[in-house]
Amino acid sequence: MNQSRFLDFNGRFHHTEEAIFHATNRGFRYGDGLFETMRWENRDIQLLNYHAERLIKSMDILKIEGGKLFDSTFIRRRVTSLLEKNQLIENECRIRFSVFRDGEGLYTPQTNQSAYIIEVTKLDKKINVNNQSGLIIDIFSDHRKPQNSLSNIKSSNAILYVLAGAYRKKHAFDDVLLINESGFLVESSSSNIFVWYNGMLYTPALSEGCVDGVMRRSILDFAKENEIEIIEAQINPQILNEAEEIFLTNAVHGMQCVLGYKKKRYFNRLSKDLWQKYEQWQRKIAEEAKSL
Numbered sequence: 001m002n003q004s005r006f007l008d009f010n011g012r013f014h015h016t017e018e019a020i021f022h023a024t025n026r027g028f029r030y031g032d033g034l035f036e037t038m039r040w041e042n043r044d045i046q047l048l049n050y051h052a053e054r055l056i057k058s059m060d061i062l063k064i065e066g067g068k069l070f071d072s073t074f075i076r077r078r079v080t081s082l083l084e085k086n087q088l089i090e091n092e093c094r095i096r097f098s099v100f101r102d103g104e105g106l107y108t109p110q111t112n113q114s115a116y117i118i119e120v121t122k123l124d125k126k127i128n129v130n131n132q133s134g135l136i137i138d139i140f141s142d143h144r145k146p147q148n149s150l151s152n153i154k155s156s157n158a159i160l161y162v163l164a165g166a167y168r169k170k171h172a173f174d175d176v177l178l179i180n181e182s183g184f185l186v187e188s189s190s191s192n193i194f195v196w197y198n199g200m201l202y203t204p205a206l207s208e209g210c211v212d213g214v215m216r217r218s219i220l221d222f223a224k225e226n227e228i229e230i231i232e233a234q235i236n237p238q239i240l241n242e243a244e245e246i247f248l249t250n251a252v253h254g255m256q257c258v259l260g261y262k263k264k265r266y267f268n269r270l271s272k273d274l275w276q277k278y279e280q281w282q283r284k285i286a287e288e289a290k291s292l
Contacts, residue, residue: 004016004082004086004088004119004120004121004122005086006082006085006086007020007082007117007118007119007120008078008081008082008116008117008118009021009115009116009117010115010116010117011078013082013085016119020117024104025100026100026101026102026103026104026105026109027098027100027101027156030107030157031155031156031157031158031159032062032100032101032109032156032157033062033064033098033099033100033101033155033156034055034058034059034062034064034098034099034100034153034154034155034156035096035097035098035099035154035156036051036054036055036095036096036097036154036214037094037095037096037154037250037251037252038051038079038094038095038096038097038251038252039092039093039094039095039123039251039252040079040083040088040091040092040093040094040095040120041092043089043090044076045075045076045079045095046251047214047215047218047251048072048075048076049072050214050217050218051072051075051097051214051251052070052071052072052075054154054212054214054217055067055070055075055097055099056068056070056071058153058154059099059114061149061150061153062101062153063112064099064100064101064112064113064114065112065113065114066113066114067114069114070097070099070116075097078118079095079097079118079120082118082120083120086120088120088122091122091123092122092123093120093121093122093123094120094121094123094252095118095119095120096117096118096119096120096121097116097117097118098116098117098118098119098156099114099115099116100114100115100116100156101113101114101115102114102115123252132256132257133259134257134258134259134260134266134268135174135175135248135256135257135258135259136173136174136258136259136260136261137173137174137175137176137177137188137246137258137260137261138168138171138173138176138177138261138262139176139177139179139237139240140163140164140167140168140176140177140178140179140189141179142163142167143160143163144178144179144180144181144183145160145178145179145180145181145186145209146180146181146209147180147181147182147207147208147209148209151186151209151210151211152206152209152210152211152212153211153212154211160178161189161190164176164178164189165189168189175188175189175190175191175248176188176189177193177237177240179237180208180209181209182208182234183236183237184204184208184234184235184236184237185204185208185235185236185237185239185240186204186208186209186210187204187210187211187213188248190248190250191213191248191249191250191253191256192204192210192211192213192215192216192248192249192250193210193246193247193248194219194230194246194247194248194249194271195235195239195240195243195245195246196243196244196245196246196270196271197239197242197243197244198244199244200229200231201223201228201229201230201231201270201274202230202231202232202233202235202239203216203220203230203231203232203233203235204232204233204234204235205232205233205234206232208234208235213249213250213251214250214251215249215250215251215254215255216249218278218282219249219278220232222277222278222281222282225281226277226281228274240261240264241261241262241264243264243266244266244267244270245257245258245266245267245268245269245270245271246258246261246266247268247271247275254275255271255274255275255278257271257272
């Protein structure tokens, strides 16, 4: 990946190597914040409205003030300015929009006001179902994810995902799946999961503790509008040994198909067909928006 030269800290551009906050920063000390990871493509942020809605909702849950400021218009304007500053406006980029509780204090904050940082990184290539051979996965069972409303947030407190990533790297897997306190599937280390089983499509319900993923939400909306049934459920890991197909989704890579889990190998025909229909649906939405 090619790193950018500038970031946006509370509306001002700073060089990426410049110190911008102190060791007392609450995001650094306590993981007291959250973030959105977005994709810039075709001179716009993909699924921006979903991102803005989730950000505002998550800030409200965490009692961080100022969420109404971060609507889609504000995010698009600041991201566009930063990309222009970095001369990346024509490139496909990963955007990280981080929000944290400002001020100091110990566990009890001195203020609930918000601060933000925007970072952009050029993507070398688009990795999704159309150009990858499939992922080899395993289950990360050293630690389990809690099941509560905080589990649905993309929190800055991401130690579980760090440990899962370290496990993935040590054992040379492409990704690993997390399980919850009850022993059921939640998500992968960086994506939501969908499972084709007996011709039906399943995904873990939010009550199972998965992140309320933007791409997950978009696919569910697409399915509902096109009368395609997706069942949000409690999924036993044993289903991985019997499923026909499995795919992962996130806002940067879209859909990625799983090739194998242990000795099990999967097809991807149903998943690729679904993704093709989803992309057609997205193009239709984009064309209708341009005509307004």
